[in-house]
Amino acid sequence: MKLISKLLFFVLFVSALAGAGLYYRKYKSEDKKGQFIVQEIKPHIGDIRLSVNTTGVVKPQNRLEIKPSINGRIEEIYVKEGDQVKEGQIIALMSSTERAALLDAARGQGEKTVAYWKDVYKATSLISPIDGEVIVRAVEPGQTVTSTTAVVVLSDRLIVEAQVDETDIGKVKKGLKSILSLDAYPETKIDGIVDHIAFESTLLNNVNIYMVNIIPAQIPDFFRSGMSATIELVLAQKNDVLLIPATTLTKENGENFVRIKGHLKPLNKKVEIGIQAGDMVEIISGITPDDTVLLTTKKYGQKKQQPASSPFMPYGRRKKSGN
Numbered sequence: 001m002k003l004i005s006k007l008l009f010f011v012l013f014v015s016a017l018a019g020a021g022l023y024y025r026k027y028k029s030e031d032k033k034g035q036f037i038v039q040e041i042k043p044h045i046g047d048i049r050l051s052v053n054t055t056g057v058v059k060p061q062n063r064l065e066i067k068p069s070i071n072g073r074i075e076e077i078y079v080k081e082g083d084q085v086k087e088g089q090i091i092a093l094m095s096s097t098e099r100a101a102l103l104d105a106a107r108g109q110g111e112k113t114v115a116y117w118k119d120v121y122k123a124t125s126l127i128s129p130i131d132g133e134v135i136v137r138a139v140e141p142g143q144t145v146t147s148t149t150a151v152v153v154l155s156d157r158l159i160v161e162a163q164v165d166e167t168d169i170g171k172v173k174k175g176l177k178s179i180l181s182l183d184a185y186p187e188t189k190i191d192g193i194v195d196h197i198a199f200e201s202t203l204l205n206n207v208n209i210y211m212v213n214i215i216p217a218q219i220p221d222f223f224r225s226g227m228s229a230t231i232e233l234v235l236a237q238k239n240d241v242l243l244i245p246a247t248t249l250t251k252e253n254g255e256n257f258v259r260i261k262g263h264l265k266p267l268n269k270k271v272e273i274g275i276q277a278g279d280m281v282e283i284i285s286g287i288t289p290d291d292t293v294l295l296t297t298k299k300y301g302q303k304k305q306q307p308a309s310s311p312f313m314p315y316g317r318r319k320k321s322g323n
Helices: 002-032 097-109 111-120
Strands: 036-041 044-060 063-066 072-077 090-096 124-127 132-137 152-155 158-165 177-182 185-197 202-204 207-216 228-245 250-252 255-260 267-277 280-285 293-298
Touching: 044 267, 044 280, 072 097, 090 097, 097 111, 158 185, 158 228, 177 207, 185 228, 228 267
Parallel strands: none
Antiparallel strands: 036 293, 044 158, 044 228, 063 152, 072 090, 090 124, 132 152, 158 207, 177 185, 177 228, 185 207, 202 207, 228 280, 250 255, 255 267, 255 293, 267 280
16 A cells, blocks of 8 residues: 555655656746747938048138228229129228318318319229128218228128038048038039138137038028038948948958848858948848848847735745745
């Protein structure tokens, strides 16, 4: 009888171990399921552009203040802001202090006397030394001026001066294409070309900044000196190329690979890449638009928490053996 009891106990014990082992294997298998997500991505044809974005300000490339060589009074001004002037053009007439006093005295004697002295004592002309645009007219006729007074300010042309961080300045070259937009007119995009890169940096907010001059291809009528601008310096650009997300790439021994969908199982394909900008990369060779690229990502989720046991719930606490 004791022998039968021992055999029965042994059989039950082995069955319990087998059941425990089966449960363990099943639990581990279910735990692995759903840990990864596989996305199927089709390469597509599109445009890609690598660029450096920065800010700047509209300013004259050459700002020239026209100041009189003598003290006196402005008699006539022939230009206004926005006018285009030519080199050698008379932009204003002025009288010296002595001529102004003489004309004022002659006015008490009649117009003939005034006309006589105007013909005898000629006015001094202010002449434009360059072809340009009047961007400031600071004085009106009748106003007294000195040799330090800027009567008008000329600009040969308006440019955009961009601020480029020293970490990016090595990528910027003369002749580089740029896209400009003014904060006041954000919807209007203006093409430009890098014309000059400063040889000396400027310290701005503890950062070394290099000033880069950009010449707009066309200057709109609404351009004004001092306007803030947003600039995109185009380092590289290609249109109608094959693109995939950069996250699908893997590197092995310095070469790039992607995982694509095969007939029976996924395949690793070596690819040659071109421009990489943001989250997209250009594929030069290795795959076609007909391939399906696989992107495997780990799935993160919250673990299910087991309810805490309580000694006040039925069977909440297992009694110690022997008690």
